[in-house]
Amino acid sequence: MAVWEALLELADDHLVLGHRISEWCGHAPMLEEDLAMPNMGLDLIGTARTLYDHAGKLEGKGRSEDDLAYLRDEREYRNCLLVERPNEDFALTMLRQFYFAAFMRPYWLAALKSTDETVRGVAGKAEKEMAYHIRHAGEWVIRLGDGTEESAARMRDAVEALHIYVDELFDSSDVAREAEAHGILPVRADLRDAWDRTVAEVFAEAFLDQPKAAYPQRGGREGIHNEALGHLLAEMQVVHRAHPGARW
């Protein structure tokens, strides 16, 4: 049963994005965002923790959430490419958050009917959090898209930069397919319509076009990442790895 690996993919998505957004802490454009960013980061890291814990138990080799988070390298991480993209600027950060939440909200809604109790538990909490992320990040997409000339240009650049990473969200790896077959996780491809609708609504208000990626980028689920992830993990894991076996 490779279901635990499918949970790992999900957990990695949440941890990596949570880490990325936490990089803003203390450096946001306004104090309200210095509060909102860790808030979103906490949601994501919280979900990642439950998923790692559950994955570790299903694997049955005694690996804890921290073993899974801190002791796998770049080639072993299974997150999709979208979430590892560097923050660049506030426009890209908010668009990345919006894209991800627009996918995860219907995902968790569907997962409320999971055959796995822990997944149902996560879903109940996470779908509400993702609704908030859609609202918060979506509003920024609108504000920036329909703000000043500069902000609109930056939003367009962000769309151009990120649209090639969208399609991977809807791909199911072999392990995900297995979990889907068992009714444990929702079928990713089925969520496209919901995502398209959420994005279309916000983009209409933001005066943005959602391009179709001619050549979408994929590879995260096989551990073929972009170069940015290795640097993120180097920093994330440094203290944990320097003290093998220590408790924190």
Added chain:
Amino acid sequence: MAVWEALLELADDHLVLGHRISEWCGHAPMLEEDLAMPNMGLDLIGTARTLYDHAGKLEGKGRSEDDLAYLRDEREYRNCLLVERPNEDFALTMLRQFYFAAFMRPYWLAALKSTDETVRGVAGKAEKEMAYHIRHAGEWVIRLGDGTEESAARMRDAVEALHIYVDELFDSSDVAREAEAHGILPVRADLRDAWDRTVAEVFAEAFLDQPKAAYPQRGGREGIHNEALGHLLAEMQVVHRAHPGARW
């Protein structure tokens, strides 16, 4: 005999600065500098290697150059604060290089008379390298100081940012004092005049003032660094630490 620790201080200075300058690789303002930066980095890392090797031998516990470079943490590193300062921009990078070389050139010249053969060997090679760094970085200080309004402003900012880290170069820690007493290393305080002259000459052409730091920053020799060093080391040591005992 704590002489090996005095060599460690020197080696750390060279490695950390060499690392910093190598961060520019592939990102310099012009192709000529994409060549010059690794060139200077190589000089510094080369010197660091010889010094670590020698320090390890004098310590007598079988630690190799890599053990010393890769398996000490931030609080164990003994470099002065100047060399760990982040690159910021090209002006600060060149000024940092110039300040350091303006100190190390007379240092190595004096070290040609060291009672330690290895130190004499390093000195013979390094004094020529430092003369080149003074020339190369010093010319940039002049070009930028006497270039455009923007470049002059950036040079002045760099001077303002770095001048508080200069005095530490001339301090000798207890272990350095011991090495100085044995004629192994030059007395740091004696080099102030030479440094002042080198800097004054270049600053005159660059239309820059060399301020006296009212409150110089110190602490590197006791391992009290700024926050930037920890991030540098996290990245530098990540692969080595992930594979304990491996050969490369």
Added chain:
Amino acid sequence: PEFLARFQRRIDAEEKIEPKDEMPEGYRRTLIRQIGQHAHSEIVGMLPEGNWITRAPSLRRKAALLAKVQDEGGHGLYLYSAAETLGVSREDMTEELLSGKAKYSSIFNYPTLSWADMGTIGWLVDGAAIMNQIPLCRCSFGPYARAMIRVCKEESFHQRQGYEIVMTLAQGTPEQKAMAQDSLNRWWWPSLMMFGPHDADSQHSDQSMAWKIKRFTNDELRQKFIDATVPQAEYLGLTIPDPDLKWNEDKGGYDHGPIDWDEFWRVVKGHGPMAKDRIKARRKAWDDGAWVREAALAHAEKRRARKIAAE
């Protein structure tokens, strides 16, 4: 003078002064300065701890640290709001911080050099802050007093959390214990300095005491802090880095060795090790975010215009 006497009577009666009440200009100025400094301290205080969020060694600690830094931002927000009731804008206060005109707690100009610092800051720095702040919950100015009640509650949670981090390290591997001791060595004296100069050398104090903005002297608070903290260190098996520290039976408190006031004044005057880096980081966040704030304003304006057009 008539008015001043009346005002003082209200203070003496422990009445709360509210923003719309008349108040002496000095009282207002003192409060704006103090609340502003306090708010800035929370904001700048996000940086030394923020420095370790990306490196926290367990997910549980990472989440807790993120939440803590978020709380600090939240404290900044209440405090700016309390100051705004006195007629100063958040924008102006921010400009004063970034220009170096306004002060903030010097403690945040020391670097965080190991994970243990995340424990020690909670334990000592938040601990010292609470000592300073608990009396402020009874401060004569209502909005400040109310903000402080909320702040103190969260701070004491942080303080316990910090102590627990240090305890985990002190009971951990030898390297972890050494890390905790090293961190205590670095933060002990700066924490004592957080209470300010000795009473004999302190300005502002008398008037602030009369106005019940301040209720204990610097030395009184410092003594309380030491007396509370020393047994905690002992319990952890850590050594306070003060060879002169010893129990004084007569006064029922600890005597401590001399504080390095040169260092104190150097850091207070803005020459702490990380002083320039802190302001540079906040300045960069502010400058890099200018286009975002402008866009938000522009969008709000467009929305308003469209709404009016539609009516």
Added chain:
Amino acid sequence: PEFLARFQRRIDAEEKIEPKDEMPEGYRRTLIRQIGQHAHSEIVGMLPEGNWITRAPSLRRKAALLAKVQDEGGHGLYLYSAAETLGVSREDMTEELLSGKAKYSSIFNYPTLSWADMGTIGWLVDGAAIMNQIPLCRCSFGPYARAMIRVCKEESFHQRQGYEIVMTLAQGTPEQKAMAQDSLNRWWWPSLMMFGPHDADSQHSDQSMAWKIKRFTNDELRQKFIDATVPQAEYLGLTIPDPDLKWNEDKGGYDHGPIDWDEFWRVVKGHGPMAKDRIKARRKAWDDGAWVREAALAHAEKRRARKIAAE
């Protein structure tokens, strides 16, 4: 036509064409394009390896990698100079690269994901480059041929160094060996693609062959590369990720499985995994460095003016 025939006779006689010689416009254009692409490849090629300089696991390897990346910059410099002899400026070529108009070797649009890639790139990518470049040392255009002699010498040093890195890993811990195998798995097919489409599908080739800019076909060079590399992998105990790979006694070389030409064209058209990141990194370096280049010009101008004034 008279001139073209004369030119072809010089080529056929293996005479070197020099910058000041007359030459057909197509010959000049082909060379500008090819040398420019080659120069750009060296420049962009600094990035994937530059990505590991700060993480190299030993000081010896760090120094060697730094030197290697520096050499690549040097190659870029000679090649831009060779192209400049044909009347195109480095500035213009740089603009073409940054605007996405000029191409560079697609291989550099794959990410470097482990230290082992520093070995594999030297071994396979530089190895493939050398196969392509050795014939160019006899290219009919003199400056290009001379640049290539120097480039090839350094590249073969890099190739040996890369092989040695892979060998160290292959003989190291199980994790290191796995890292080497994983890296080979990822770079093998992209390396084969470096030789371009099958001869049947290749444009440009015939005329370039006649002009002796190119001396072997894509498939010929690819075959040479495979035949040289397979035994090296075997020696290391690594497996080439091609189940169809087998020795063909008749042709005295290896047969290989089908190349994924969809991926090839996707990457060639600028949709490789790191394509946007590479150009963004170069564009950022260029834009961030604008003030430096302007200052250098301004200073040179001031110096000249002062010199004239002093005369």
